[in-house]
Amino acid sequence: MDNRKAVFAGTDGHALAGRLELPEGEIVATAVFAHCFTCGKDSVAASRISRRLAERGVAVLRFDFTGLGQSGGDFANTTFTSNVDDLVCAADHLKDTTGAPSVLIGHSLGGAAVLAAARRIPSVKAVVTIGAPFDTAHVEHLLGPSRTEIEAAGVAEVLLAGRPFRISTGFLRDIKEQNQTACIADLGRALLVMHSPQDDTVGIDNARLVFDSARHPKSFVSLDGADHLLTDRADAAYVAEVLAAWASRYLK
Structure with a gap:
């Protein structure tokens, strides 16, 4: 496989760092993977599933x-909406370099x-x-x-998974304003929901x-026995195998 660095401009013009996993042979489809909250492109799930x-x-x-x-910008200035814009x-x-994505994959x-x-x-x-x-x-x-503290000060440092992150009131306000029900109902694409009963x-x-x-x-596919972050290599491999088989039905 070919693993390449990818750098492109995000919604606010900051340079976003990525990794492009390329097959050795013919490319049958292209996909974008969105990592979990405060994780990153090199998280266990993102890297193993992509590979x-x-x-x-x-x-x-x-x-x-x-x-x-490795992406630029201040996390304290981001929101769920800005994450969607980055996507x-x-x-x-991906469209300009490899091929327009036919699959979107998101963790958490x-x-x-x-x-x-x-x-x-x-x-x-x-x-x-x-x-999710x-x-x-x-x-x-x-x-x-x-x-x-965030609501009182406007922004505050929060420990998440043992690491400090600056969270703003703008982030809190934005996540409350989303209408996910409408987004899902009007999706207009094939949907695969994967979730562990033990999450x-x-x-x-x-x-x-x-x-x-x-x-x-x-x-719907049950990820029985898996934890939320898919830290077991076998769970990540299973997700990738099922995902690829399922998606093949909807790809040229």
């Missing part, structure tokens, strides 16, 4: 959202982002969510008591709500 898909002929662009990983920028970059909050971004990317034929919340405001529970970060009820809100064609 496994490349083995199946799918070229995958995974990238760091603004203010995360559209990633799709445009990245799953909510691909559901919102799909209608703005005409080439997309299939959308896949992995451990139905309501974007779901991430508020991760902030705990820091939410009060203790984003409960399995979220998968039911996403699935019930969507129109056909739609599918």
